[in-house]
Structures are given as C-alpha cells and as structure tokens.
Amino acid sequence: MAAPAATAAAACAAAGEVEVTTLQMEGWGPGRCIFGVCHFPAGTSWGPAECLIFITRNAVYRLPLGAPAAGGPGCVGSAVPQLLAGRESEELVARLDGSGSDARFQFLGGGIAMDGERQLLLRDWDIATDTTSLRLMAPDGTVSTVAGVTLPGMWMRPAILPNGYLAAYDNTLVKPEPDSDDEEQEEPYWTRLRIAVIATNFAPPGLPAAAAAAAGPPPRSLPGDLGALLDAQPDSTADLTIRVGERRFHVHRAILSARCDYFKQRLAGDAFEDARAAELELPDADPNAFALLLRWLYTGAVDVPADQGRGVAELADRLLLPSLCTAAQDVVAASVGTGTIADSLLWAAGCCESRGGNFTRLLARLKRWYVERAAEVRREARDGLRALMQQQPDLMLELMEAELMEASGQRAVKRSRLN
Template sequence: MAWDSYSGSVLAIDGESIVRLIPPAEGGLDAECAWTARGGEEAASTAAAAPAAAAPAAVGEADVTTVQMEGWGAASTILGVAHLPPGNAWGPEECLTFHTRTAVYRLPLSATASGGGATPQLLAGQESERGAARVDGSGADARFHHLSSAGLQVNADGRLLLLDLDSTADVTRLRLVAPGGTVSTVTGVELAGRWVDLVILPNGYLAAREIAQVQSDGDLDEDEMAEPYWESKRVAVIATSFTPLALVATAAAAGPPPRSLPADLGALVEDAQQPGGGGAVADLVIRVGERRFHCHRAILSARCDYFKHRLAGDAFEDARAAELELPDADPDTFALLLRWLYTGGADILPKQARGVAELADRLLLPELCARALDVLFASVDAGSIVDSLLWAAGCCEAHGGGGAFDQLLLRLKRWYVERAAEVRAAARDSLRALMTQQPDLMLELMEASEQRAVKRARTK
C-alpha cells in the first residue's frame, strides 16, 4: 500500500491493477472515524478491520476505484507502488511509480484525474528479462533480477529504493533508481536470503523483513502434497542515511519545525565557530592541528568523560587553561565529533567511519564509536572487506580484545565467510597482505569457509 497525502487516499495493489481507496466525504481520516472499502471482495480485502475492542464510534465506507492504465498487459503483476506529489524530482505533475518483478514504471496522474487513462512510462529494466543478471545502467539498459514485493520506497531527493533478489546467490541487494532512470547498486547493503517490505525509518535507517518458504508438516494422504507457504524469519535494520519522502512532505505541510534542544545546541556550536568565537559565551578553545574550535566547558564536561576528567578542577592544570590541545587527531573528524557532543547526532560517511570510531573510542564516547562502526560495516563489499578486517584486527590488538572493535571483527569474519569466493576474486592483493600481517586470522577464515562449504554440501 501507499499513502497519497495530496488527495488523502490510499493506493493498493490488486494483481495487475492499482486501486485507490477514497475515504468517506464525512469524517475522512479523522481519528474518531474508521472506514472500510467497498467495491468488490478483492478491493475490500485491502482495508484493515479495526479490533472490536477498539471500534470507533462511526464507521464509513471508502469508495474503491481502479487507476486506469492504457496499454497495460494483464500478465504483468504489480508488486510495489508509491505516490509522488506535484513538483517532485521526476517532474512537475503528480504521478505514481510502481514496479513488477523486472521493471520500474512512472504513471502520470493528470489524465486519470479527469477520468481518462495514462500510459505507464518505463523508467528502468525490461518486462521480458525475468531472471536476468543484475546490470546497473540507464533506463532500459539496466536489469533487475527479481524485485521484491512491497519493496519500493522513495527518498526525499526522488531516488527510488528497491530490493532485488539474486536467486542464484540467495542474496537480496538494494538498488536505486535516480530521477532520469539511472540504476545503481548500493555497495555494502547485501542481505542473505529473500527480503521484502522495505521501509525507510524516520531516523534514516532502512528496515526489511526476511521470508522463507516452508513445507507444511501436517498429516497427509500418500497422494496429497502439502502446499508450501511463506513464513517471516526476522527483521533487519540497516544503518543508512536516507530520508523518507513522506516525512519531508509532512514537515513542509506543518510549517517550520518546533525548536528543539539538539537544534538549538547545534546552532550554538556553529555560531561559536564564527569570527569572534561566539562572543563571550564560548569559554574554551580546543586546538586540533592548525584549527581552533570554540567550545563551552560545561557542555564538554557533561557530554564527554574524557573532557570531564581533563577539565576537573583538582585533576589537571588544563582545568584553568583557556586553550587545550588535542594531539594526533584529524580536525575534520573532531568537527564531526563536536557536533555529536552538542546535538547527539552526526552524519558519518563511510570514508570517515574509521577515523570517527578511533577518536570516539579515545575520547570515551562508546555510542558514537558504535555508530561509526555500524556505518563502516554497512559499507563493506568484496573489494574492501579484507582491508576492514586488517584494520579491525589491529584495533582489537591495540585494545587487548573485547569491546566494540571485537564485535565488529566478529561481524566482518562472518561476512567474509559467507562470501569467500567473491572476495578471493575481487581482493587478491589484499588477501596476500592479510596472509602476511595476520596469518592466524587468515587461517581462521579459511577453516571457517571450508566448514561452511561442507555444511552447505550436506544440505543439498
């Protein structure tokens, strides 16, 4: 399903069609009025019934209409749909985007609003190329292997997010379709198994649900075969930095956001870096390399144990100093860390993750360190996994084992073992470095990969 905030209706999939559920004229989607669908069994089944114990005072019926699509083949099952309001990144007019197993389309709604039908426009992929190898590219040159059900989301910048199952490798990958139709594969986002129901969470992370086909164990006659069914296995949350389009639309409709403590403190630290150091409010300078950061003692002491101890009145001479030096640190990394101290949040790019994790660990900020390590892990691919293993192993040795770096190393080992053949093909030079610098780790990975191969052979 998809929510059309422009008209206040719900869009649902009915096989090869898209239907629109229009709420009753009276009450609409008021909190005190529920509504159900009318327009046939198939359409009615798309509306969720409220529990009897929580039944509202009034229940209305929604009108159900089928979105008219000229020239749409009945054999093309629609698996996901999203609504784009007027003035979106794909054009000035209101439209729908939807996808089948192997293709993504755009449907302008100007004609359908007047009772006519519009022709779906192919954005990417090919309808006849089911099971094709994954290919990044533009428009019809791109290929999807098997797009998942309910796997379409729209980022605030207009990019479409889709889950694409590679049934040969049994891996689901995240694909992006940019305005204009260019398709790319997100590096480092690979989920073993079949995943559906992609969602962009309000904090920018992604969530998805894994399903698996299960054979019934019920008692059957010899001539009967149990019908297999799909069962949910688990839910994954992936550390990314997307922004749901619906969140942006809601914020725009609501006007300027209310003031918040993180926003005000973020403005405070930004103002402190302007010429003059934020006036008399900033009372401390942290010198990192050639850069000087104007800060506030009270905030640094309250938010960071490292500075709390260093600025303690009886502990160090630093407590009375107007300027402190932070040696062996990168200024850009410290700037990001400083924003985290003031606001509790920061956008960490994959290329920044190692430096942020190391500095956060040094300054006794375990939450920021863990966030940076999550970003690093999410960005891993076959070409970078070995270098990440070497770095994580070195950090573990420096810390004597345990902690967040040890947990990261364990996750990286599992990632490597699941894709050993792919890594050997993509990172032979890095593997040679691993053999030289971490021979015990290399031996452990080889043994684990062999054991996994034996187990998989037994199950076939």
C-alpha cells in the same frame, strides 16, 4: 476515485463508508504488469489534475483520475495511461538517460519512491551484471542516473528516510557451493535478505499540509538545544578552543568536563597547565573524526559515516569514551564487504595489539563474518588475503581453522538429516 476526489472522500468519511472505484485502463493487456504506484494530488508539478504515476518493467506512465462512471461510486471507470518515459519492450536494452520516450530502462520492477522535490526514484536492475542502479525522473519527464549508487544484486522497495538517506532491500536466492561429501543436497538454494542504507542527500518527503500544521513546531529538547549551541560557534559563550590539525573548535569547558573523562582530567584544577589555557592542542587526531566526537559529546548521538568509523573508534578509545567507541565499531562492522574484510581484520587486530581489549568484540565479529563468507572472499579479494597472511599469519591460521570447523559442523548436520 471520484472528482473532485476530496469532496467524494469527505462524503464517504462522513457516512462511515469507504469508496472504491475500479479503473479499467483502455488498451492495457492482461500480460502487462505494474510494479509500483505513486499518487499525486491535483495542482502539483506532475499536472493540474489528480493522477497516479506507475511503472512497468521498462516504462513510466501517468494515469489521470477523473470522475467515476455513470453508475456512481463503485462502478467501473475508464482511463487511458499516458507514457511519460521509457518504452515497452521484451528485449533487453541498455540504460539511457534522456527525456520522455528517449529514455531507456532495463528492469524497473521493485517499487517506486518520491522525494521531497516530487522527483521519482526508480531502481533499475541490470539482469546481465546483476546490479541495481538508481534512476531519477523529474516531473518534466527527464530521466537521469544517480552517480555513485550501484549495488550488486536486485535491490527493491526504495524509500527515502527522514535524514535524506536512501534505504532498499535485496532478497536473493543463492546457490551454495556443492558439498562433495553429500550424495544428495536437500536444499539447493537459500535466501539471502540484505538491507542497505545509502548516505544520499535527497530531500525527504514532507508531511501532508494538514498533518504538518496539526503537528506544530517540534518540541524543544536538551540534545537539540546543545546541538544548536555547538552549531552557533564561535560565539561569546565559548571559553575554550581545541586545535586539531589545522582546524580550531570553539567549545565549552563545562560540557567537555562533564561528558568526557579525558577532558575532565586535563581541565581539572591545577592538575595540568591546560586548566588555565585558552587554547589546547589535540595532537595526532583527525579533525573530521573529532568533529563527530564533539557532536556526540554535546548531543549524545551522532551519525558516523562508514569512511569515518575507524577514525572515530580510535579517537573515542583514546579520549575514554567507550560508548562512542562501540558505536563506531558497529559502523565498521556493518560496512564491511568481501573486498574490505581482510583490511578490516588487519586494522582490528592491530587495534587489539596497540590499544587493548576494547576492540576484541569487533575482531570477533569480523572473524565470524569472514568464516561465513570465506569462499566468496577467496574468489574476490585474494590480494587482501595475501596481505593478511603476511602481516597477521597467526590470525589467518585461526580463520582457516574456524572455517574448517564450520564446514565440518555443517556436514554433520546434513548427515543427521539424511539419517
């Protein structure tokens, strides 16, 4: 990479060529691996010169990008990596927040990301506990651990989504439980691929200045304009107030009537006294769930947090919004884990009994989830299973029968392969 890099790149582009420069890093042995690289242009908070930031197993380095070797582009250049944080070591050390060489990492392999404030996001894997934590490194070399973000497994390739959420994936070799009926197991391991999206609030990385300028202002849209109208409340345009618990929501009758059959019936003509009321009450509803439902009515879309999935699903079913109810149920299904599956099954079964068939699809999904991971659930969530046995014995019996059928089918497939 030449200096100034922009001039060299422009010259190569004009000639229709690609410039490649190999950087031979001084003092860098062949056994030291690089697990992630991030580029910073000149004049950023990471330094006045253009540079690469890269990570090894337990350290972070800065590599200045200077002029090419005397032979010109394509020749081998020479650069000296500068240690920014951590320390090279083959020994396992405890994680330690701090600045520069005082910070300690356990295993940084698996990628690097940058947020909109030009902080580095590093995933740090603890080999002993098989958990992944998120470390944050500021341009001044200060390393901190992001609270509340610890995932089981070795998560890799962190990426910040446009809404500020963090995404990563886990690719793990899992050893299944031995099958006593088989004399030989052909495949002792199988691969489990998972993707996690965590509701963080990182500043998303922006477009390059040139691309942002070329893009111009975003186009107007009906969902965007109606969302802005909702955000502007209360104002002179609202003609109705909905009281949910201690909160009041200023809304527009026409939008609620057009988008929701429940409100269409409640606000229609002289069918109810509510049609002339300036304020209506929605009893026995969660204000936070209603706020999300209202966003969906105005814009046609809403991000339902995992902890609000159940409340939104129940309220959407009550207010005759099957599409939103299904979307909220999908959130519940996607967020279930071994520690929560029993409680989720209890909730879904209760909804089927009290609300009818709108929750049968979710209950079937949760049953399949349990059957596929029954052994793991029994190891980690015995208290939840006891509650399930006590409150829904028929459902627990159905799950046990499905588990036996699943195991029998797997054994039959294995025997057919051996024969």
